[in-house]
Amino acid sequence: MIAPPDRTPLPREFFDRPVLEVAPDLLGRILVRSTPDGPIAVRLTEVEAYDGPNDPGSHAYRGRTPRNDVMFGPPGHVYVYFTYGMWFCMNLVCGPDGTASAVLLRAGEVVEGAELARKRRLSARNDKELAKGPARLATALDVGRALDGTDACAAGETPLKMLTGTPIARDQVRNGPRTGVSGDGGVHPWRFWIANDPTVSPYRAHAPRRRSS
DNA sequence: CTAGAGATTCTCT
DNA sequence: GAGAATCTCTAGG
Numbered sequence: 001m002i003a004p005p006d007r008t009p010l011p012r013e014f015f016d017r018p019v020l021e022v023a024p025d026l027l028g029r030i031l032v033r034s035t036p037d038g039p040i041a042v043r044l045t046e047v048e049a050y051d052g053p054n055d056p057g058s059h060a061y062r063g064r065t066p067r068n069d070v071m072f073g074p075p076g077h078v079y080v081y082f083t084y085g086m087w088f089c090m091n092l093v094c095g096p097d098g099t100a101s102a103v104l105l106r107a108g109e110v111v112e113g114a115e116l117a118r119k120r121r122l123s124a125r126n127d128k129e130l131a132k133g134p135a136r137l138a139t140a141l142d143v144g145r146a147l148d149g150t151d152a153c154a155a156g157e158t159p160l161k162m163l164t165g166t167p168i169a170r171d172q173v174r175n176g177p178r179t180g181v182s183g184d185g186g187v188h189p190w191r192f193w194i195a196n197d198p199t200v201s202p203y204r205a206h207a208p209r210r211r212s213s
Numbered sequence: 214c215t216a217g218a219g220a221t222t223c224t225c226t
Numbered sequence: 227g228a229g230a231a232t233c234t235c236t237a238g239g
Contacts, residue, residue, distance in 0.1 A: 048231070050231075057231070058231085059231075062225085065224080065225075066224090067223085067224060067225085081223095081231080082222080082223060082224090083222095083223080083230055083231070083232065084220085084221075084222085084223095084229095084230060084232050084233080085220070085221030085222040085223070085230085085232095086220070086221055086222080086232075086233075087232050087233070089231065089232080091231090104231060106231090123233085123234065123235095133232070133233070134231070134232075135232050135233065136232090136233075139233095178231075179231075179232095180230090180231055180232070202214095202215095214238105214239080215237105215238085215239080216236100216237090216238090217235105217236090217237090218234105218235090218236090219233105219234090219235085219236105220232105220233090220234090220235105222230100223229105223230090224228105224229095224230085225227105225228095225229100226227085226228085
């Protein structure tokens with residue numbers, strides 16, 4: 001008998017901690033996206049930590065720019081970036097205002113609104129693939145540039161909100177090198193996931209593409 | 214399951 | 227102009 005997930009919103013103080021504490025603690029939490037057609041909710045199963053100016057793999061490593069501005073702001077807000085010409089990915093900003101650390105949401109299990117997520121993810125062959133990968137997760141939740149900077153801890157009706165869910169016991173959390181990150185040589189084992197969870201994305205080593213002739 | 218390559222445009226140098 | 231915190235398709239085991 002498993003207790004139902006706690007639908008209480010996560011308080012801002014949850015995110016106002018060192019990113020390496022927040023990242024594993026986000027596993028099992030629930031992110032709710034409110035859309036005009038209804039809610040879509042995802043239980044987080046895989047995340048990665050990015051530690052601001054100390055971290056060569058972070059978008060904030062070379063300082064503040066218009067793109068990464070939200071990372072330098074207050075905790076609990078959503079940093080959305082566009083990459084590879086096609087995809088959006090989303091992060092939750094951690095630490096006090098000015099610290100530029102964030103957690104990339106890499107994968108999750110759709111626990112509500114699956115019929116809405118399927119319409120956004122037509123290539124998914126089964127429901128486990130709906131949010132298996134950072135761009136897939138953002139696509140399933142209809143998260144794009146318009147939601148960059150959204151406060152996921154604000155009171156009332158908001159487009160995105162983090163709920164308490166059911167935290168994962170320490171012995172069920174695994175960690176290892178981050179996926180697809182150039183610049184840190186894979187030295188930081190800051191990718192965290194739930195052991196044996198079928199919605200965790202497969203590891204792909206970073207392989208910079210070559211130009212065609 | 215694994216591996217390779219194309220897609221497509223933004224961002225910063 | 228280079229390269230990107232990726233995904234999908236194809237081919238092969």
